[in-house]
Amino acid sequence: MDGELLEEQLAYYRARAAEYDEWFLRQGRYDRGPEWNRRWFSELEEVRRELGSFGPTGQVLELACGTGLWTVELVRYADRVTAVDASPEVLEINRARLEEFRTETPVRYVRADLFDWRPDEAYDVVFFGFWLSHVPPGRFDAFWELVRSALKPGGRAFFVDSLRTETWAEKQLLGRDPQGHTTARRLNDGREFRIVKIFYEPGDLERRLADLGWRFSVRTTENHLLYGFGELRAQAIRRRRY
Numbered sequence: 001m002d003g004e005l006l007e008e009q010l011a012y013y014r015a016r017a018a019e020y021d022e023w024f025l026r027q028g029r030y031d032r033g034p035e036w037n038r039r040w041f042s043e044l045e046e047v048r049r050e051l052g053s054f055g056p057t058g059q060v061l062e063l064a065c066g067t068g069l070w071t072v073e074l075v076r077y078a079d080r081v082t083a084v085d086a087s088p089e090v091l092e093i094n095r096a097r098l099e100e101f102r103t104e105t106p107v108r109y110v111r112a113d114l115f116d117w118r119p120d121e122a123y124d125v126v127f128f129g130f131w132l133s134h135v136p137p138g139r140f141d142a143f144w145e146l147v148r149s150a151l152k153p154g155g156r157a158f159f160v161d162s163l164r165t166e167t168w169a170e171k172q173l174l175g176r177d178p179q180g181h182t183t184a185r186r187l188n189d190g191r192e193f194r195i196v197k198i199f200y201e202p203g204d205l206e207r208r209l210a211d212l213g214w215r216f217s218v219r220t221t222e223n224h225l226l227y228g229f230g231e232l233r234a235q236a237i238r239r240r241r242y
C-alpha cells in the first residue's frame with residue numbers, strides 16, 4: 001500500500017536529523033529574510049503561549065518528538081513526558097537537548113514506528129508537532145484511534161502543524177501529484193526523498209474530528225501555523241470503554 005512511501009519518509013527524517021533544526025530556526029537555506037523570519041518566530045511564540053494556556057500537565061505523551069523542539073516546552077508543565085519517535089538519530093539529539101535544558105521532569109524515550117505502535121500506558125495529554133501532516137489520508141482515522149487509545153478518560157490532545165506550503169516549488173510538486181498528498185524534500189547534500197505532506201483547513205479538520213468523536217478547536221496563526229486542542233466527547237469515551 002503506502003509502506004514504501006512511509007519507509008522513504010522515515011529514511012528522510014533519519015538522514016535529516018542533524019540538519020532538522022535549521023528549518024525550525026530559519027538558518028542556512030531556510031533563512032527567508034528578516035521580515036519573514038520575524039513573523040515565523042512570532043507565530044511560533046503565539047502557539048507556545050496557546051500550549052501554555054492549554055496546560056500539558058500530568059503524564060504527557062509526545063508522538064514523533066523529533067529533536068526536542070517541543071519536548072522542551074512540554075517538560076515545563078508535565079510531571080513526566082514519554083517521547084516517541086522512530087528515528088534513533090533524532091532521539092539522540094532530543095536527549096542531548098533535554099540534558100542541556102536541565103529539566104527536573106523525567107523524559108522516557110521510546111523508539112517505535114507510530115504506524116504499528118500501541119501505547120503501554122494511559123496519558124493525561126497527547127501532543128504532536130508537525131506530524132499530522134505526514135500521516136497518509138488512508139491512515140487518518142487509525143492515527144486518531146491511536147491518540148484515543150493513549151488517553152485516560154477525560155484526557156486531552158494538542159497538535160501544531162504547517163498551515164500551508166512554504167515554497168512555490170513545493171506547490172508545483174503537490175499540484176502534479178495526482179493524489180495531492182506527497183511532496184519531494186531535499187537534504188543539504190542534494191539527496192531527494194518523497195514524503196507525505198497534507199495541509200488541512202481548520203473547519204474541515206474540526207468536522208472530521210467531530211465525526212470521529214472529538215470536540216476539537218482548530219485554529220491558525222496569521223501565515224504559517226495550524227494548531228488545535230480538544231478531547232473526546234463523553235459518548236466516544238464510553239464507546240471505547242464498553
Ligand SMILES: C[S@@+](CC[C@H](N)C(=O)[O-])C[C@H]1O[C@@H](n2cnc3c(N)ncnc32)[C@H](O)[C@@H]1O
Nearest residue numbers: 010013064065066069085086087113114129130
Ligand atoms: C516533521 S518531524 C517533527 C518533529 C517534532 N515533532 C518537531 O515538531 O520538531 C517528523 C518526525 O516524525 C518522525 N517519524 C517519521 N516517520 C515516523 C514513524 N513511522 N514513526 C514514528 N516517528 C516517525 C521523524 O523521525 C521526525 O522526527
